[in-house]
Amino acid sequence: MQELIQKLAKELDETVATGKDSLESFRLKFISKKGVISQLFDEFRELSGEEKKKVGKALNELKQAAEAKLKLLQESLESNAGEGDVSIDFTLPSTQNKIGNLHPLNLTRYKIIQIFERLGFNVADGPEIEDDWHNFSALNFPENHPAREMQDTFFVEKGNGEGSQDILLRTHTSNVQIRLMQKQKPPIRSIMPGRVYRNEAISARAHCFFHQVEGLYVDKNVSFADLKQTLYHFAKEMYGKDIQIRFRPSFFPFTEPSAEIDISCLICHGKGCTVCKHSGWVEIAGSGMVHPNVLRNCDIDPEEFTGFAFGMGIERVTQLKYRVNDLRLYSENDIRFLKQFKTVM
Numbered sequence: 232m233q234e235l236i237q238k239l240a241k242e243l244d245e246t247v248a249t250g251k252d253s254l255e256s257f258r259l260k261f262i263s264k265k266g267v268i269s270q271l272f273d274e275f276r277e278l279s280g281e282e283k284k285k286v287g288k289a290l291n292e293l294k295q296a297a298e299a300k301l302k303l304l305q306e307s308l309e310s311n312a313g314e315g316d317v318s319i320d321f322t323l324p325s326t327q328n329k330i331g332n333l334h335p336l337n338l339t340r341y342k343i344i345q346i347f348e349r350l351g352f353n354v355a356d357g358p359e360i361e362d363d364w365h366n367f368s369a370l371n372f373p374e375n376h377p378a379r380e381m382q383d384t385f386f387v388e389k390g391n392g393e394g395s396q397d398i399l400l401r402t403h404t405s406n407v408q409i410r411l412m413q414k415q416k417p418p419i420r421s422i423m424p425g426r427v428y429r430n431e432a433i434s435a436r437a438h439c440f441f442h443q444v445e446g447l448y449v450d451k452n453v454s455f456a457d458l459k460q461t462l463y464h465f466a467k468e469m470y471g472k473d474i475q476i477r478f479r480p481s482f483f484p485f486t487e488p489s490a491e492i493d494i495s496c497l498i499c500h501g502k503g504c505t506v507c508k509h510s511g512w513v514e515i516a517g518s519g520m521v522h523p524n525v526l527r528n529c530d531i532d533p534e535e536f537t538g539f540a541f542g543m544g545i546e547r548v549t550q551l552k553y554r555v556n557d558l559r560l561y562s563e564n565d566i567r568f569l570k571q572f573k574t575v576m
C-alpha cells in the first residue's frame with residue numbers, strides 16, 4: 232500500500248489542469264467517494280494495527296495534498312478564463328498590428344474645422360435626407376430653378392404639391408444654415424461640414440457625392456469686409472502665407488452680393504499650368520452676404536441683422552493641397568492611395 236500511496240502522490244504532484252474536463256477527471260480520480268483515496272481508506276480499515284501505523288500518516292497526507300491540489304487547479308483555471316487555449320506556442324513570431332491613418336478628406340476636414348474654430352466658429356450638423364423647403368425654398372431658390380430638376384438632384388420621395396413636400400438627398404449643406412437660424416437667434420457663428428449628393432455622372436472631375444464645409448456668420452453689423460478677412464485668413468492658414476486670394480463677382484440665389492473665391496495656383500505660382508487652365512488662379516469657394524429673403528424665411532429681421540456665408544468642397548481643397556487629380560480615388564478604398572497620407576498631419 233505504501234508504494235501505491237507514493238505513486239499516487241507523485242501523480243498528483245505532476246497533474247496539470249488544461250481545462251474543465253481534466254479538472255473534473257482529477258476530482259473523480261482523487262477526491263470523489265469512488266476515487267482512489269477513498270478506496271485506500273476502505274482498505275486501510277481492514278489493516279492490522281501494526282500496518283495502520285506504517286501507512287496512516289502517508290495516507291492522510293495524500294488526502295490533504297489532493298484537496299489542496301484541487302483548490303490550486305480550480306484557481307489557476309479561473310485566472311486563465313477567457314485566455315482560451317493554454318497550448319499557445321509562444322515561440323511563434325507575432326502578427327504585426329497594422330496602424331491605419333486618417334482619410335485625406337478627414338485630414339482636410341479637421342484642418343478646416345481647426346482654422347475656423349480659432350476664429351470662434353462652432354461646428355453644426357444636420358440631416359442628409361432633407362425636405363424641399365430646407366434645401367431649396369428657404370434658400371431663395373425660385374420654383375423653376377434648374378437645381379430642382381430630376382437630373383440634378385436625387386429625389387427620395389415626390390410630394391403632392393399641397394401638404395407633403397419633395398424629400399431629397401441634400402445638394403449642399405446650406406440646409407444646416409436654415410435649421411440653425413430657425414432654432415438659434417443671432418449671433419450665429421458656425422461651420423457645417425457634411426456629405427452632399429448630386430445626380431452627376433462619375434468621372435475624374437465629378438462625383439455623385441462629395442463633401443462640403445459651409446460657414447455662416449450672422450450678427451449686427453456683419454459686413455463684406457468681415458467675409459473677406461475671414462476667408463483671407465483661412466486661405467493663408469490652409470495653403471501658406473504666400474498665397475494670393477481674389478474675389479470674383481458671381482450669383483447665388485441665397486446671397487447678395489455674391490462672390491467666388493480664387494487662390495493663386497499652388498502648382499505654377501501664377502505662371503499658368505493645366506490645373507489652373509493657364510489663368511494662374513483656381514477656384515476654392517463660393518461666398519456672399521446672406522440674402523435678406525433667407526433671413527426673413529428664418530424669422531431674422533434683415534434690418535437688424537446681416538450675415539455672410541461661404542461654402543467650399545472638401546475634395547477641392549484636398550485636391551489642391553495634396554495634388555490629387557482624380558476625385559474617384561477618394562471613395563475607391565484603395566489602400567495604396569490611402570496609405571500615402573500616413574505621414575501627413
Ligand SMILES: [Zn+2]
Pocket residue numbers: 496497498499500501502503504505506507508509511512
Ligand atoms: Zn497653375
